[in-house]
Amino acid sequence: MQQLTEERRSELESVVSVGYDGSESMRAQMVLAWFDGESAADIARRFGASKPTVYKWVDRFEEAGVAGLEDRTSTGRPRSVSDSVRSRIVALTKLGPPKETGLTHWSSYEMAKYLRRREGISVSHNFVAELWREHGLKPHRQGTFKTSTDPEFATKVVDVVGLYLDPPEGAVVLSFDEKTQVQALDRTQPLLPISFDKTEKRTHDYVRHGTTNLFAALEVLTGKITGQTFHRKRTKEFLRFMERLVKRYPAEQEIHVVLDNLKTHNNGDVNEWLAKHPNVKFHFTPKGSSWISQIETWFGIITRQSIRRGSFKSLAELIRHIENYIDHWNEDAEPFEWTATADQILEKVAMLDRDYVKLVANNYNPK
Template identity: 45%
Template sequence: MARTGRPKAELVLTDDERETLNRWARRRTSSQALALRCRIVLECATGASNRDVAALLGVEEHTVSRWRARFVRDRLEGLTDEPRPGGPRKITDAQVEEVVVKTLETTPKDATHWSTRSMAKEVGLSQSAITRIWRTFGLKPHLVDTFKLSKDPQYIEKVRDVVGLYLAPPEHALVLCVDEKTQIQALDRSAPVLPMMPGMPERRTHDYVRGGVTTLFAALNTATGEVIGQIHRRHRAVEFKKFLVRIDKEVPAGLDVHLICDNASTHKTPAIQRWLTAHPRFHVHFTPTSSSWLNQVERWFALLTDKQIRRGVHRNVQSLEKDIRNWIKTWNEDPKPFVWTKTADEILERLAGYLKRIPDSGH
């Protein structure tokens, strides 16, 4: 006997409904949830079964069944989230769409981005209404993030090389992320810091007195999280060579050493090349230009800055260097490696998505 399941609701679209669903599904400013629901309904309208639609769109079968039934019952209004308890809505879907579209696709005449006040004046709603709409759709016109695209002609090869070391490190070898944190300033406040008290945060003067600078050379073991650190007052190939000697002494002789470095000139001088040639167990892997985020030691530098340097008070360089050494010692007593999860393909796919959003990117 043939297996019978729950009968699917018959779904037939009008021309206007089909046009609206296609517009919502294609508009890049639609929420991902709404766009998916529109695609589900459009596929169901072709006569496909819930199982086939679920397989095509990569969702669960019960998800398709729910939105099919919601659309048959409530039509286009059924694709929005269920209303919450409370008074009747005073803002229509058309007004919400107008706010979202204007926020994403236009700017005011006298500013680079919308504020709640300017948008409220533009569309005739209250500032609190604009705030609620922006919060619902995750819109933050006042914020801006930064990025930089690498122009390295070997970008793809280098990304695959470095990420491969993170996800599948070679046997009988250590993978070390190496870099220098330069120009670390010893800063003393112009007046004593006032300690935190109940109901009052720590207070300090906004101005400071410079006591000199230093440079930290660090190598992060990607497997254990341990750090080899060395401090020098200058940042040259001479100091980098001394740091390589330090690494050579601390890593057991039977292990190869894979160094992940950036493209700083101090890493590529003839003296460094001769040293690496004389020590064949060292293998250098360069990150792409403008891609410091690919080097895990940069994340460790951020922790050092947040936990020790930024709010530290140091009258001289010696005091600063002592605190840095103590912090490294404390870190190595309970090291925590960073877990890399993104594959090279996922990184490159994300980059491709950025390029598609940039007009005239040439890609």
């Protein structure tokens, strides 16, 4: 499930508060409930709908934003739109809004207005949204990317992915990282539970009671988590955690740890520790490629399910909360399924690099 940005949440809440068409308001409430973690069955029960209906409106919102929540009505034969107009809309979408508009991205409404005002093209925002769906365009959404500059990128990808897909027989494979500066935020007023309204409510302002650093390792085969919090994040804390981690397994068992190449993970003290633990081997991820470490996926889950919506009156309360969540997770932990081969990843990255070079070259305009 995708994360709901503050901007998109505000758009949905405006539909709910202003009302619009009553059905649109209800659909916006369904979508908000879905992104707040409510199940499709519960949403359907609360609004007197079916689960397929809930999924339909969530899908339409992800495709076209709030415009996707409108009824798609037809009053006879659809108006014909020329191929040249369609091509112009697609081209404008890919180029982004012109500078004079002051926009950072298109919405279907803004695109329709721009075409009518500046280019004399009259199409509805519904048509724009439908055309975007046909071409798989989602200008209302934004992702992130980063290309690795590690000269050993390919070698490290093959090494790490090989551990995921074909680990040595009898060996333990662990994915490790630190989630730093986890904040103990306390809302200035108590949370209002769902019983007061259709969603839980919280204040926007908060008091900060300090931060902690979560060290965690995911056992790739089982999905179980070993975690510990530390006040600081140094080699000293890292080795203390590693010592605790390896004691969970027999002294002679082969242990492979996937981790990033920070100085705290790769220095003289660490090499000395590894010499004393010959059954432990470190496998470093490529620089700028944290996505290849499976623990990062779990960090995203604990953030959404346990930390982001929490309210903690002290740092100790936050730490207990994290420990409780790890225990809860481990009760029925399941491994993440890694499906991409090293060859597929390297081919995809090579394609991205080529396309990015073209993009930079085509848009470089020296002053």
